Amino acid sequence: MSKPKVLLTRKWPAEAEAKAQELFDVTLNEDDHKMSVDELKAAIQNYDAVCPTVSDFPIDADIFGSDDRKCKIVSNFGVGFNNINTDAAKEVGVVVTNTPEVLTDCTADIAMGLLITVSRRIGEGERLVRSKEWDGWCPTHFLATKVTGKKLGFIGFGRIAQAVATKAHFGFGMEISFFDPYPPSDEVIKKFSATKLDSVEDVLKDADFVTLHCPGGGSNTNLMNAERFALMKDSAFLINTARGDVVDEPALVQALKDGAIAGAGLDVFAKEPNVSEDLLSMDNVVLLPHLGSATTETRVAMGLRSLANVEAFFKGEEPGDRVA
Numbered sequence: 282m283s284k285p286k287v288l289l290t291r292k293w294p295a296e297a298e299a300k301a302q303e304l305f306d307v308t309l310n311e312d313d314h315k316m317s318v319d320e321l322k323a324a325i326q327n328y329d330a331v332c333p334t335v336s337d338f339p340i341d342a343d344i345f346g347s348d349d350r351k352c353k354i355v356s357n358f359g360v361g362f363n364n365i366n367t368d369a370a371k372e373v374g375v376v377v378t379n380t381p382e383v384l385t386d387c388t389a390d391i392a393m394g395l396l397i398t399v400s401r402r403i404g405e406g407e408r409l410v411r412s413k414e415w416d417g418w419c420p421t422h423f424l425a426t427k428v429t430g431k432k433l434g435f436i437g438f439g440r441i442a443q444a445v446a447t448k449a450h451f452g453f454g455m456e457i458s459f460f461d462p463y464p465p466s467d468e469v470i471k472k473f474s475a476t477k478l479d480s481v482e483d484v485l486k487d488a489d490f491v492t493l494h495c496p497g498g499g500s501n502t503n504l505m506n507a508e509r510f511a512l513m514k515d516s517a518f519l520i521n522t523a524r525g526d527v528v529d530e531p532a533l534v535q536a537l538k539d540g541a542i543a544g545a546g547l548d549v550f551a552k553e554p555n556v557s558e559d560l561l562s563m564d565n566v567v568l569l570p571h572l573g574s575a576t577t578e579t580r581v582a583m584g585l586r587s588l589a590n591v592e593a594f595f596k597g598e599e600p601g602d603r604v605a
């Protein structure tokens with residue numbers, strides 16, 4: 282029996298590409314270019330499986346196209362799948378999978394990294410040393426905000442959020458509160474001595490740090506808007522490792538300019554890779570190029586997980602990470 286034809290839309294770590302070559306008749310993206318809409322359409326027409334990622338946006342009804350498509354499964358390299366219109370996939374009977382769990386800790390590490398970097402002014406301090414303008418220690422230099430023991434509020438309390446809570450609560454003695462329309466078990470809540478709140482607003486009012494862990498797109502688009510920034514403490518920081526569109530970027534810029542919040546640590550942006558000039562010019566923000574899952578270990582594991590979903594599908598099994 283011939284092997285399924287599989288396309289990886291971007292370059293993957295060598296170990297994961299090698300596994301793909303072992304399992305399938307695979308086409309790699311050797312020069313790692315971002316595929317055009319036409320290339321993605323052709324991929325859906327001509328491959329049994331397509332493995333896209335967050336930069337292939339949006340894979341929608343137009344791309345799923347006509348009935349003569351060959352593609353039966355879109356196996357996303359990534360846990361977030363707002364780059365794929367799952368309703369459109371369902372409509373044409375294409376299975377969609379993602380890669381949960383394997384990136385949980387690394388993404389949580391980046392959330393903690395942003396939280397500490399922005400509140401302790403690490404980016405600013407590093408820039409000062411590099412500029413050779415540092416003129417030595419003094420008791421009032423670069424005073425920042427203490428992290429240990431502060432209140433950390435979560436919007437969304439799923440896997441990645443709980444990994445952040447583990448580091449923050451047990452490592453930094455932080456008090457945990459959260460809002461999630463699908464809250465975890467009482468056992469999980471008890472483990473963190475967490476406070477379950479009834480609304481996003483309740484989290485915002487009381488937290489010293491607010492960290493976003495909800496899916497992007499749909500009703501979460503611009504969830505953090507001007508009204509909600511106004512509810513945050515003016516000493517509080519916003520951390521976003523979820524999706525850029527969860528934050529109304531102009532409203533965030535205004536909140537930072539007005540001093541309505543103290544700062545922000547952002548790994549994701551509404552229109553990646555474009556970042557607003559206002560944010561680029563501010564010292565009280567830390568800006569990362571979507572690094573949440575960017576460790577060798579995790580990116581290999583994501584590739585292998587995506588391939589495992591394709592393999593299961595073509596063996597006639599239910600892929601472990603089916604989302605549509």
Ligand code: DGY
Pocket residue numbers: 335358359360361362384573574575
């Ligand atoms: C994901 O998996 O959703 C990340 O944002 C990409 O690493």
